[in-house]
Amino acid sequence: MTPEATLARFREYMVGPSRFMTLLSCFELGVIDALRDRPGMTATELGEIAGAKPDAVEQLLFLLVKEGFVARDEDSGGYTLAALGDVPERDLTRALTYMNMIKVVALRQLFYLTESARTGTLVGLREFYGVTGGTMYDAVAEHRDLRDSWATLMDNVTANIDPWFFGNIDIPAGAQVLDLAGNTGLGAVHAYEMKSSPGLRVTTFDLPEKEAEALENFRAHGVAEQCSFIGGNVFEEIPQGFDVVLIKHFLDMFDKDDVIRILTGVNRSLPAGGQVNIMVPAYPDDLRDTDNYNVDFFPAFFIGCTMGQGGPQKMSTYRSWLEECGFKVTKAVTKDTAEIPKDVIPVPAVLCATKAG
């Protein structure tokens, strides 16, 4: 890599924040929807719809013209959707949901990334929301804008990815399953629905304050007989009596010492031959040869915006940590990026392991 190529790459990074908000702002201003409804509008007409001066609309649209997302007719001054007109609205909605989450949960907070890395705390969350001593996942309970941007995204993610996860794991007929850090029970519902067998029972394990909502979810989905809830803390004692433990979207939130504590606790809770099935975004072992964007996003996101620590690991790292904690890894699969929509950042992986005898 020549010094010129390195510096050119720096320039790509430098325009990252302005590109991000310029694109999102064109959607927020309603300009893209307006052009879908009525192609050919000028900056003056779009300005009226956006409630902004035509000059500002024209400025922000320059980038979208450069990208070929939008086209401008030089004679009429009218804009039309170019590449953006060919993207199914469902795909655009998914991308915009993610962009909005990044804007609300990350953009400002990243200013304090270095201070967050040094203190292991969420300095941005403190500065912008007055939240001290918790994580972003705690803060969503108190702050509606965080919750709206976060929960909307997470519901989409869970709906899209759970079928892939359950398609990749075995749950023996009639097994007793524990969904670790299972939040308000949606994962348990999916587990029951997607791996149904006579005698299968799924228990959500999470903080006691999640119980009421989890039980309500079980009733609403008609699985109150087969799903239950246990309140507790994964760092204290993990309940025994289960054959299979599921750990989804969780290990990436912690540094190694905590991941080891969790996996050790899970190992201790299981009988010999018991299984753990993990879903987590993972880095490829060769960071450089891939279409995997986890590395471009998650370190800063976890350290600076949601946890003050954590981040995914390479597959080989998760494998070695599982072995360190008394497991034998039986399966390690990363989702084929060709199967993931091109705008989606997280590339998930599944690791299955058995408690060594």
Next chain:
Amino acid sequence: MTPEATLARFREYMVGPSRFMTLLSCFELGVIDALRDRPGMTATELGEIAGAKPDAVEQLLFLLVKEGFVARDEDSGGYTLAALGDVPERDLTRALTYMNMIKVVALRQLFYLTESARTGTLVGLREFYGVTGGTMYDAVAEHRDLRDSWATLMDNVTANIDPWFFGNIDIPAGAQVLDLAGNTGLGAVHAYEMKSSPGLRVTTFDLPEKEAEALENFRAHGVAEQCSFIGGNVFEEIPQGFDVVLIKHFLDMFDKDDVIRILTGVNRSLPAGGQVNIMVPAYPDDLRDTDNYNVDFFPAFFIGCTMGQGGPQKMSTYRSWLEECGFKVTKAVTKDTAEIPKDVIPVPAVLCATKAG
């Protein structure tokens, strides 16, 4: 452009903020300097130097390894500078000065880009600094962090770009030159030094509060006899008695109506045959066929971060506005991007015009 290509481009945009801060944070943590001094340090050693947990250092460095900026030896766990080791420190310093400015002046403020575009005000500056009713250029006087990040950059930019500007314009021997919005006189000093001729006089025209510092600058540079200062407001009355007006780094701060007011005022102030020489970043007429990043940065930067309006224009637009205001354009040159360091965003242009007879 296929829908997949469009969505992939969205993903590039989505990781823009996190990539930007991850890279900058590795420098802020001192990790890069430490590796330059002592290659081969592990995350544990780097964590001690950075004052951060090794886990966080390792997470943030993943991206730099992906980019090939840094290399990690898998056996020792030691890091070395890869591509970053080949970039001259002077170049890195320039890039980091710009990145720091973007972080301080733009990153958080861009959150409010849409609201800024709608109101024509700097909502981010109000939210983060309590500044209402002015521009970022006013706010730098009150806020040291803004000033430090901004002034350091601007001094670099002026030193790098003024020789190119003055090499591209003619100033007749003995001319009387007005440097419009010339701030505290550095441009006037450069004009005198780079275009020296018997009888040449250069006058800085700016708000009256800049006078003392400008006069001090003239003394310090030994040009107190040849340079002077006139206080005033470009939107009210532009002083007469000058043959040549310079307008540098200024027109891009305003929307069309204000640019027209400025150029009309300049035209009125000049005698027939009088000249105006403009330096401004400009968009290429064909937005899509270029290495020009002005469009990726300036619209959001001016509207959301520094002015609440403005942004550069295409060369053809500046040309037509000059003609609309009674000028004949005699020269229009955009700097060859091959002559600009690859990390530098602004691509400047020079427009020279004569007052029509």
